[in-house]
Every structure is written in structure tokens, then in C-alpha cells.
Amino acid sequence: MEFESIPGVGPKTAERLAALDEPERALAAGDVAALAEAPGVTPGRAATIARAAIKAEHDDAGEFLATDRAREIYRDALALLQDRAVTDYAAKRLETLYPAASTSRIEEVREWATQAMEHDPDPEVLDALSGVEPLESPTGIRVRERCLATADAERHAAAEAAYPEISVEIVEDARGLADLATGYSTVIVLDESFAGIDIAGDVRVEPDALEKPAMVVPERLLAFFAENRDRLRAAAAVARAADLDTPCDLAVLDDALSRLDDEGSVVPDDELARLRQAVDDLDAAVSTGESVANDRLREAIEERDVTIEGSDLLSLVEQGAGVDSLLSRELEDEHAAAIEAAREHLVDALALDAGEAEIAAQAFPEEPTFPVEHDEAVVSRLREELTAARDRRATRLKRDLAADLADLREDCEELVHAALERDVELAVARFAREFDCTLPELGGSGVAIEAGRSPLLDVSFDAVEPIDYGVAGPTLLSGVNSGGKTSTLDLLALVTVLAHMGLPVPAERARVERYDSLHYQEKSQGTLDAGAFESTLREFAGLVSGTGRRLVLVDELESITEPGASARIIAGILEELAGGETTAVFVSHLAGEIREAAGFDIPVDGIEAVGLEGGELVVERSPKKGVLARSTPELIVEKLATRDGEAAGDVESFYERLLEKFE
Structure with missing residues (x-):
């Protein structure tokens, strides 16, 4: 793989990735932990690289999230998932999930998510996961009682590079070997020409020693397992509790780890x-x-x-x-x-x-x-x-144990990786269960949600009222203040983002058109000055001139300028969006005025308040199709005009005349 072909990966990063053992596999699997082992690559940077590699693989060069508010919705959705991950690895790995415009990427994740949702987030599994982390390779190992010996300068350099933990000595003859044997417990000779020489002490001629690290420096492997013992045992506990299919024989692993002490030494026989x-x-x-x-x-x-x-x-x-x-x-x-x-x-x-x-x-x-x-x-x-x-016995035991552990190393790496990946899957499973999610249908026109509840609201999820809403093409959404118009837009955005991530959505049922981009314009804070107003119009000019299937969500655009001008501007924008491949929902208190100014019959949906109780609105949260919702002032005037015996005749007539103005 040409690493520099990945967006955002330059020559230096490509060189760092090339230093990994299996960079192609790590990139293909989105293995953030493996990528983070590259020199100078942080876990956050690793997640960005993995995401870019996935996008390149699926030819997904576009940016689905077209506005700041759309990106905020994605970050909120991602945070909900990450909050349900136990390990740091899973939290970072979840960052490789993103809302894609690529059908192949969406389907790839949907298939994975379908299996993930079947997993049971058993408390025993979650507890065991708390001890699992990516495996680490210890550094600073030094072995002083053993050395390598060779008469060849080139082999000497190769040995020093392969075994920085031990001394590598140049020897010319048997006398040189004999001298080394007096200073080291074991001398491993790399040259076959020394075979048959009888020298007192533990002197071994091993021409293939450079290919046998477990024999030459068993301490390296022992230190690795000692350093990662708790993580391996936690991963084994996850495997047992979750019934993971792993290549590692857990009983053999337990036995091998029991023969190792905390310092990386063999438990003595x-x-x-x-x-x-x-x-x-x-x-x-x-x-x-x-x-x-x-x-x-x-x-x-x-x-x-x-x-x-x-x-x-x-x-x-x-x-x-x-x-x-x-x-x-x-x-x-x-x-x-x-x-x-x-x-x-x-x-x-x-x-x-x-x-x-x-x-x-x-x-x-x-x-x-x-x-x-x-x-x-x-x-x-x-x-x-x-x-x-003593040293010979210790070395023999080290070699015997290292030989057993060498056969387990790759399996152990797979074991830990499987446990960490199960945490990623369980985060999705927990998200789906806690927020009553289902995988949406992809296709058709527009967005349709049945019994959808937003987990982004500032209340307990159990207290959120479910809503039903479907929309296709340009639509105005009207409703009373605090009736849930903005929450409805947030739910539409969240469902759309999650659907394009390939993940389940918080609804009993949902269908989402496959869009190329999401544009979400949040409510402006107060009337804009001339410069900001011009900038906003330029944004919408770029939007209406764009192509592709788009979901456009706009919250009270009328606040950017005077109400009369706002109604005409919004009507003009909707006219431009009509007839294309755009689904648009514009929340506005000027729905009536916009409808009158529009050059086409624009649909108007309404979130209706059905009355006032104790000064509080009683709202039907699901928008009604073809209904221009009444405003809060109209409801208050209606209440004053219809209450019995509390107003004198002239006053009552005043309320009735005011109410007629709303008709």
C-alpha cells in the first residue's frame, strides 16, 4: 500500500507507518492500537489515519457533514457510543465510524453492527474488560551473564542490531573464547568454524542464533509476558465470559503465566x-x-x-x-x-x-x-x-518457558485484539439497548421516523416523548415556542447521521434516504449585521447551487433580519431547493407568510399545542402533516375569550375580536 495515497499522510507519517510489523492489516482493520505503536503517532492521530484509509478504500472522498451544527450532532452521537465503551481502545476505535456517502462503507458497517447488536453486555464481561489494554513491548532489558561471539565483523553488526540486550564480542580463536567463558555464564558462538573446540564452561556454537531470539534472549519474551500478564489474564476472562472464539488455549496460557513472576523471571523449580x-x-x-x-x-x-x-x-x-x-x-x-x-x-x-x-x-x-x-x-x-x-539452570528454565510462550505470542495478540474488539461491539450493543434502537431502512425519498426519541435532550431518556414524523422534499415546520421544533430537527439529524454511519437509530422504525450530505443551519442569536447577513446568504447560495442528494435542516432563519424580508428570502430559498434531490425542513414562526410568498405550494407541518394547563403548554410532539400550528399567543387569547364568567362583556368581546385576527 502506498501510505502517502491516504489523505493527510505525508512522507514522515508514511515512514513511521512502514516501521510497523503489519501496517496494511492495521489500516484495513482500523486497528487504532496497532497504528498508535508507530513512532510519534498518538492514538488520536491513529484514529484519524484509520478513518482516512477507510474513506480512501471506499472511494468516499466527499464530506457528508457540511455544517458546524451537523458536525456537532456527529460528535454528540459519537460521544454517546464512546460513553458505553469500557476501554480506551474501544473509544478510539469508535472514531473510525463516520457518516459516509459511500454505500459500500455503510453496508459494511451495517453488517458488523447487526452482529454487534446480538451480543449480551454481560456485567461479568464488562468487568473483565476493565483490565484489558493493548499489549506493550517492554524496553531497557539488559542481560549481563550471556554474550554472543563471532569472528566476522558483518555478523557482529547484525547481531548487535538483532540483540541490543546482550553483549556481542569479536573473537579470533579458541583462546579468545576461553577468556570470554571466564567472564560470562554462557557464550553463544555464531561461527560454525568454532564447532568441536573443547572449552571449559557453557560455550555453545549456534550458527542460526540470529533467527532464534527465544533461545538467545529468552528474557525479551519473558519480559513481554510479565509486562502484559494482567492484560492477558483479563482478556482470557473476557474470552471465557463472552465465549469468544480465539485461537489461544487459555489453559496453556494460564499455566505459562503461572511460571512467570512479576519481574519477568521464571518461577524457580x-x-x-x-x-x-x-x-x-x-x-x-x-x-x-x-x-x-x-x-x-x-x-x-x-x-x-x-x-x-x-x-x-x-x-x-x-x-x-x-x-x-x-x-x-x-x-x-x-x-x-x-x-x-x-x-x-x-x-x-x-x-x-x-x-x-x-x-x-x-x-x-x-x-x-x-x-x-x-x-x-x-x-x-x-x-x-x-x-x-544457578545461572545455567535459570537460563535453561527461561529458554524452556520462552519456547512455550513463543508459540503463544501471536495467539495472545489475537486474544487481546478479540477482547478489545468485543468492547467496540458491546458499546454499539449497549447504545442500541439503552436507547431502544433499530437498524433503519436505507432508501426511498426523505426521512420517516416512527416512535423516535432523541437521547440528546437534557432530560432522562425515559422521560422523552416519542414522535412520529416523515418528510420528503422542501417542507415548513411550524409550532409553538418550546413545542419541540428544534428537538425534531435534532432527531432528524441524529437519525440521518447514525444511519449513514451504518448504526442503529433511536426509534421503533425508521427509513432514511441515502444522502450525499447533511446541512444543518442552527438558529441565529439575534438579528445579524449587514456583513453577517451577506455571509449567510452566500452560504445558502452555495447550497442551492450544489448537487447531489441532500438533507437540509434550518432552524428559524427569519431571525437573521426583519420578519417581512425573512419570509421572502426563505420562500426564495425553498423555491430553489424544490424540484431537486433535496429534502429540506425549515423551522419557522413565519410559515404562513412564507407560504404566501412562495411561488409553489409548499407543504407546512405543525407541532400543535392542544391547550394550556396550569400556565403550561400541552403539546402534541409529533408534527401533523398539512397543519399550520397555532402560536402560543393565539392559544392564550383563545383561553381568555372562552373562559366562563370571568370577564365583563366588553372585555370578553375584546378577546374575541383579537382571536379573529388569527383566522
């Missing part, structure tokens, strides 16, 4: 635990072994029957007077037993195996001496042996 403990306890065990030997010798000397009192002999011995000869002549057996006791204690305390015990036996020399002291050189050798054995 019995042998590694023994070796770790032996290294940690070595100095203490040697010291205690000395004490065991010296205590036994002390007791033997004190109890010994020689030509001088035992206590006197002890005093002389402690002063160093002929200790070797005295012990050799008088206490040879006792000294040997004390040394044996020290050795047994060291072996038992550290749980040493046979080979380690042979070295440990030399830690306490057999030559008669008192007090008994260990041989530091031997203890150092034992420490090196135990440390090397």
Missing part, C-alpha cells in the same frame, strides 16, 4: 531454588561449619587426659604453642572427626550434590590446626561453581 539458596547461604554455612569443627575440638581438648590439665593445654593451644604437633600426636582422630563434621554441615546446609560436595570437602583442610579455618580459595571456587550452575 526445586533445583533452581536449591542453587539460589546455596549461593545466598554459602558464607553463613561456611562460618557455621567452622564453629561446628571448633566446638568439637574445644570439647575434645578440654576432656583430654594428658600430662597437663586439659584446661591448661587449651590455654596453651589457643596461644599457638605447638598446636600442629599437639593435635597430630594427641588429637588426630578428634581433629579428623571435627573436620568431617564441618564438611557434613556444609553439604547438608546447602543441599549440595555429589560434584559440589567434592569441592566443599576441600573447604576445610585436613592438616591439624586450631582454630579450624576455611580455605577461601576453595570457597570462592565453590561459589563460582554454584553461581554458574
Whole structure:
């Protein structure tokens, strides 16, 4: 894919996208999390890129949302969806849904939304989703007890690039390898020419090591799983609760994760635990072994029957007077037993195996001496042996676990992606359930809504009165103040936007013509000055001269200038829109005047107030076809003219004469 062919993607961004493992797949799937892994690409930018790629794929170059108010309706609809997402990923992923003019894109999302609406937003699933996030790759890993070795400069450079976590050394011969083996627990040689060389230590010739990261640096994979363990377990919980079809064997994953600790190290088996403990306890065990030997010798000397009192002999011995000869002549057996006791204690305390015990036996020399002291050189050798054995064991366990996890990595990525995508689907399902939505029909002429309720109103959705309304072609919508005219326009806009996003709409039933654009002109705040008035007329000039199927919603355009002029201007605009492919609803208190000024028989619908109760209007919210709704002042005059016995004759006649003016 030519990334620069995506609108808004320049050379720098294209280069960053190319650094991803599978950028084409991420773009095709709208995978915001994967795109956000590109250097310098934020999640918000990733969503914009994904949306642009989708539009390019469906040849959807137009801008459906043609005005600021239309874009506000889209943002409000998107916010309703995002509020029902649990994860940040889903919230960003929902931004790839947009109102499209492309039939293929609308149908693609409708098919997806149909399946999404079937999902049950089970609380257990939603709770598990709270712990799911896109997987992350840890950085800053450094392994110091292992190195790679090669005699080839080019291979050396390749190894450094492939394995920044470990040292890569240049060696020329066996002596160089032997030197490395004294400083590293494990040396991995990349050159086959070194095969067969016998060198002390853990030296391995692995010519294909550059293709086996799990073998060379198992810490990389272990750190990845340790870093993402909670996310993986949360994703597994989602998979179980939602019965997701995933390629990952969850039982195998659970077992592998249980073998890993929080720091990315392998949970030790019995042998590694023994070796770790032996290294940690070595100095203490040697010291205690000395004490065991010296205590036994002390007791033997004190109890010994020689030509001088035992206590006197002890005093002389402690002063160093002929200790070797005295012990050799008088206490040879006792000294040997004390040394044996020290050795047994060291072996038992550290749980040493046979080979380690042979070295440990030399830690306490057999030559008669008192007090008994260990041989530091031997203890150092034992420490090196135990440390090397510990590191080799740890590396082996790491490699074994890394080999198991390597087989799981791709499956785990799919597992997490499936859980995150389920959150996107559940957001749509929750939206549809909470707002009693249905997928609308697409086609026909105009917009028709049955029992539609707007979730954008500033009241509880349960308190919203459902309305029925259908409109095609240019139409005037009249009605009393606060009767719901603007809310009706908002509902028309919302249903149209959601339908073109391919999503369900808040109605029992709806049909929406497939439009190329939505123009929504909101109510102006006060009369405009000459410059602003001219600018508004220019906007409508561009609108009436445009082409394509359009839905045009205009709220009280008469407020831009004097009522008389406004009526004539609106009538002229409607005349221009008539006869084309435009559905237009103009809300106006001047519907009668506009109808008279129009050069064609313009339909007028009305939101009627059926009366006043306690000073409050009682309104029939669904617009009535072919009805010019009465104004609030007319209702008040009618109430005053018809109430019984509360007005004198002349006053009552005054109200009746006023009421006649409305006829």
C-alpha cells in the first residue's frame, strides 16, 4: 500500500507507518492500537489515519457533514457510543465510524453492527474488560551473564542490531573464547568454524542464533509476558465470559503465566531454588561449619587426659604453642572427626550434590590446626561453581518457558485484539439497548421516523416523548415556542447521521434516504449585521447551487433580519431547493407568510399545542402533516375569550375580536 495515497499522510507519517510489523492489516482493520505503536503517532492521530484509509478504500472522498451544527450532532452521537465503551481502545476505535456517502462503507458497517447488536453486555464481561489494554513491548532489558561471539565483523553488526540486550564480542580463536567463558555464564558462538573446540564452561556454537531470539534472549519474551500478564489474564476472562472464539488455549496460557513472576523471571523449580539458596547461604554455612569443627575440638581438648590439665593445654593451644604437633600426636582422630563434621554441615546446609560436595570437602583442610579455618580459595571456587550452575539452570528454565510462550505470542495478540474488539461491539450493543434502537431502512425519498426519541435532550431518556414524523422534499415546520421544533430537527439529524454511519437509530422504525450530505443551519442569536447577513446568504447560495442528494435542516432563519424580508428570502430559498434531490425542513414562526410568498405550494407541518394547563403548554410532539400550528399567543387569547364568567362583556368581546385576527 502506498501510505502517502491516504489523505493527510505525508512522507514522515508514511515512514513511521512502514516501521510497523503489519501496517496494511492495521489500516484495513482500523486497528487504532496497532497504528498508535508507530513512532510519534498518538492514538488520536491513529484514529484519524484509520478513518482516512477507510474513506480512501471506499472511494468516499466527499464530506457528508457540511455544517458546524451537523458536525456537532456527529460528535454528540459519537460521544454517546464512546460513553458505553469500557476501554480506551474501544473509544478510539469508535472514531473510525463516520457518516459516509459511500454505500459500500455503510453496508459494511451495517453488517458488523447487526452482529454487534446480538451480543449480551454481560456485567461479568464488562468487568473483565476493565483490565484489558493493548499489549506493550517492554524496553531497557539488559542481560549481563550471556554474550554472543563471532569472528566476522558483518555478523557482529547484525547481531548487535538483532540483540541490543546482550553483549556481542569479536573473537579470533579458541583462546579468545576461553577468556570470554571466564567472564560470562554462557557464550553463544555464531561461527560454525568454532564447532568441536573443547572449552571449559557453557560455550555453545549456534550458527542460526540470529533467527532464534527465544533461545538467545529468552528474557525479551519473558519480559513481554510479565509486562502484559494482567492484560492477558483479563482478556482470557473476557474470552471465557463472552465465549469468544480465539485461537489461544487459555489453559496453556494460564499455566505459562503461572511460571512467570512479576519481574519477568521464571518461577524457580526445586533445583533452581536449591542453587539460589546455596549461593545466598554459602558464607553463613561456611562460618557455621567452622564453629561446628571448633566446638568439637574445644570439647575434645578440654576432656583430654594428658600430662597437663586439659584446661591448661587449651590455654596453651589457643596461644599457638605447638598446636600442629599437639593435635597430630594427641588429637588426630578428634581433629579428623571435627573436620568431617564441618564438611557434613556444609553439604547438608546447602543441599549440595555429589560434584559440589567434592569441592566443599576441600573447604576445610585436613592438616591439624586450631582454630579450624576455611580455605577461601576453595570457597570462592565453590561459589563460582554454584553461581554458574544457578545461572545455567535459570537460563535453561527461561529458554524452556520462552519456547512455550513463543508459540503463544501471536495467539495472545489475537486474544487481546478479540477482547478489545468485543468492547467496540458491546458499546454499539449497549447504545442500541439503552436507547431502544433499530437498524433503519436505507432508501426511498426523505426521512420517516416512527416512535423516535432523541437521547440528546437534557432530560432522562425515559422521560422523552416519542414522535412520529416523515418528510420528503422542501417542507415548513411550524409550532409553538418550546413545542419541540428544534428537538425534531435534532432527531432528524441524529437519525440521518447514525444511519449513514451504518448504526442503529433511536426509534421503533425508521427509513432514511441515502444522502450525499447533511446541512444543518442552527438558529441565529439575534438579528445579524449587514456583513453577517451577506455571509449567510452566500452560504445558502452555495447550497442551492450544489448537487447531489441532500438533507437540509434550518432552524428559524427569519431571525437573521426583519420578519417581512425573512419570509421572502426563505420562500426564495425553498423555491430553489424544490424540484431537486433535496429534502429540506425549515423551522419557522413565519410559515404562513412564507407560504404566501412562495411561488409553489409548499407543504407546512405543525407541532400543535392542544391547550394550556396550569400556565403550561400541552403539546402534541409529533408534527401533523398539512397543519399550520397555532402560536402560543393565539392559544392564550383563545383561553381568555372562552373562559366562563370571568370577564365583563366588553372585555370578553375584546378577546374575541383579537382571536379573529388569527383566522
